[in-house]
Amino acid sequence: MTGFALGVDEEEWCGRLRALAAQRLRPLAEKGEPGRVNRPLLAALGEEGLLERVFVSGALELCLLRESLAYGCTEAETALALQGLGAYPVLRAGSPTQRERWLPGVRAGRLVAAFALSEPGAGSDAAALALSAERDGGGPGAAVGSGADGGGWRLTGEKRWISNAPEADFYTVFARTGEGPGARGITAFLVPADRPGLTGEALDMLSPHPIGSLSFDGVPVGPEDVLGEPGRGFRVAMDTLNLFRPSVGAFAVGMARAALDATLAHTAGRGAFGGVLADLQAVAHRVAEMATRTEAARLLVYAAAGAYDSGSPEVPRRAAMAKLLATETAQYVVDHAVQLHGAVALQRGHLLEHLYREVRAPRIYEGASEVQRTIIAKELYREVAAR
Template sequence: MGWTLSDLPFFDARHRALGERLAALPPPAHPEPRGAEEVARRSRESLRWIAGSGLLDIVVPRADASGARRIDVRALCLVREFFGYHDLLADTMFTMQGIGTAALWLAGTAAQQQRYLDRCRAGESIAALALTEPEAGSDVAALATTARREGDHFVIDGAKTLITNAGIADHYIVIARTGEEPGARGLSAFMLDAGTPGLEVGEPIDLIAPHPLGSLRFDGCRVPADALIGAPGQGFKAAMAVFDIFRPSVGAAGVGVARRALDEALGHVRQRVLFGKPMARLEGVQARIADMATDTETAALAVYRAAWAKDVTGGRCSREASMAKLVGSEAAQRVVDAAVQLFGGRGITKGYMVEQLYREVRGMRIYEGASEVQRMIIARDLLA
């Protein structure tokens, strides 16, 4: 049992080579960490392992001959599918190096890129994006954290919550309201180093599955004016551009989880004897396995179609990205739930992989925009 590259029409030679490279890597899975300190330690260890494997080049792209930095979304999705199959904590650390630097390599100055990107690509610096707030999750336009200009500085006040890598990150990209216009058009993006006076990290937030998560508070937090990423009022645009890139990869991680759950279920029903014969010979079990496999492959097609579209066009692919995130995360939930059902009591017993997957998969339908938000984006695009 192990992850292998699917034979899909959206890959070229470099993606197949990446798939072979990933399949040859030793599985990164470790015993599930317990407690915030162990989660933080494992997160750092995972990032060092990923950096040593050379995979961070995919999410922190180098400049090409023209000076542009472009991400290969199909490669991003392949790596996330691999980590989804083996270790979702490693998937988190891999992905956040991209999400926590994307605004920089999309719109940052040369000085900002030089200061942060190489260290993040080497795994020497941990990145984070501070977007979600206590009263503003999917409704980005309702963000209340402010950044007011005072001479050569901006002063940031407010609070963020459910921030991945809070407390272990070396820097944060903070989305705050600068007020050029009402709503989403009045948001800007800033670089903020950990340890900046006025930045307070709250207690870790304990989820149903291990995740380095916490809250942040800004109390008169002063950053130099050159910490602004891009133009004032472009923070929402930058965040949406990041989601266009990374939302399909959430679906890819879901495909990896689904493949692992399916493999676990196949192994179980082949060995388990029920009513005097192997479970695999029961028609009801066969039907469940067929549905799981079909769900998984359908999700893979949606994910890699969206990734291919983004790579080929280079433009906005919000509808395709939302479809990939929606289909991939929802399919993963169904496939894992089916695996738990096939395992019976063992499926909800600590120590079994499907029990761990059941806890880990649930967040995929919420983070980076809940499934309801993805449906809204898809419908609005179709009705526009």
Template sequence: MPDRSFLSWPFFEDRHRTFAENLEAWCEKNLPVGHSDVDAACRELVAKLGRDGWLKPTAPDRANPSPLDVRTLCIARETLARHDGLADFAFAMQGLGTGALSLFGTPEQKQWLDKTRAGKAIAAFALSEPRSGSDVANTDMTARRDSDGFVLTGEKTWISNGGIADFYVTFARTGEAPGAKGLSAFLVPAETAGLGVAERIEVIAPHPLARLSFNGVRVPASALIGEAGAGFRIAMSVLDVFRSTVGAAALGFARRALDESVARAATRELFGAPMAELQMVQGHIADMALDVDAAALLVYRAAWTKDTGAARVTREAAMAKLYATDRAQAVIDKAVQLHGGDGVRKGHVVEGLYREIRALRIYEGASDVQKVVIARQVLGAQ
């Protein structure tokens, strides 16, 4: 039984505890799904999550709009990740992919939210490029104005849900000013002429990823999200909300690794006694539990701070993502060690966790970049 005592912390309200309990019950019945066909699995997960109402927190209800609740998003990602990394991915991308629409979209653009919340459309966030990952201001892709809209030309890469998404929130250079101030965001349906999948990308923990080509992709003026030149601010605002949730997913992976290790230590015998009686094993378990609780405190502090009215949580979110993802890597590594040969056997739970965790230290701001962000926040406050 996973530790749920953290739900009694003052960060949470009764609605969060009820949500966590109900989602846990749903996960036990529905997860994991088969991963032999990743595209099909993701489509199935989005459809199931939407059908049963679990995608509602990823975007506001247009009929009764309210701000995104980051604590709910974090609880969802932690719970889903503990059961199935691909389920976490499917949930997360519905939120990240629609974040710009949720925060800055027009009423017409927000019609997509009805579909994504119901699991009837798949969203994607097209920001990274071959020369600009963490350095968003270095974006090369252009959006040239024409008489009745824009023409997008360039490439995006490492795009989650690439190849299966129904639309892409895409960032391109419109040139209002140099660097970050000359970017804009656009809503681009997947069937738009000139938009193609140049390459499907395979990674150690399979997810739908692709390099996209935009060859003279023409979109109407109504495709512009927010104001022209506001793309960098839009992207950072979205990441400010969802960066903490990456830490929550890492926390879910770490909790599962700890649970598996505790069960292993209690049932496996070494030298005529349970592993749990060995002091070295006890030391590993203690370190893992400490890392899990410390990560949870940082993740839910960031989420609570955002939910209680902070305009930006750049520092808190960066700390949460950096610490939770790095320490989850350490927790899972210890779990592999405690499982011995089973820990590296393909198909074992901790072997899967070992592959899943690594990407979280890279996407939505690599660990080294988060250190720069934190340092600048601290130095700027002096």
């Protein structure tokens, strides 16, 4: 790939993914219940080898995958992304036993993963999380002398706005173990859904994918459940988000491109004032603006993914820029697409009605737009100080 265009093989792969999303995955998505995990859809993603690609791809390939699926079936894209988000910490920081136990099922679409970071009082400020992990005499199955001190923890508190909750089979949970203040006292745990004391409920949200809350009432975890090292869990979370933030932008770009193509077709064929809508300069200029912003967002997403794949130290800044611009652009494009379509786009079941509900949440999750601006500014001023 050059800095401005995809290669022929990449374009053909993206075309196949768009066709797969429309022809096989979309019908499965339409049979699902909004707000519930669609296990047949996950199984199809596994059968097609797409869940496996999440774990073996670089950031650029992940972006192309998410953008292409989003164009044809946002539910399939989101189901795939949530599997990656929930299970990537296991791939990156898990023990061989943890990886062997959980990842094959995730890749096959048999097991549902979830990333449990946000809390009622700690959304964008993830370092402020309050879920406590109090020292216990021993975790489940932990023998005396296992781990650093032979002991485990009891998790107490709440997580909220957790995608795939409460239906996931396991959760990557971030809790405060207190080795230090702020982010330095957080540990990542792999918590199976059947662990005693763990309950949850679904939340009725605008977005059609499953989101819920989790309640931890002294949930036992042991050293064998730790992902990485105690007190180093915030780094596990940030490593995961740095990879997935550019691809959230790719999801947004996929929705923007779908809305743009629908608008082009509609305005080119809809009769109005003795011609078609596209003949009106106000309409044509708005469509040109939608296309330009979409292309700019797409290129910034690819640049951020390339920075991640090359190991650039600029990843936090570029990932934040990509997510910020792409999600804000998608909101703009979808909103104007609805306006240019008129009342038909407000009907339940219309593509744009669906995209209008889908496009709002990405400006909030995995770091709201305001947080992305803060990250960008901090990175810029850090570079100034370093010079």
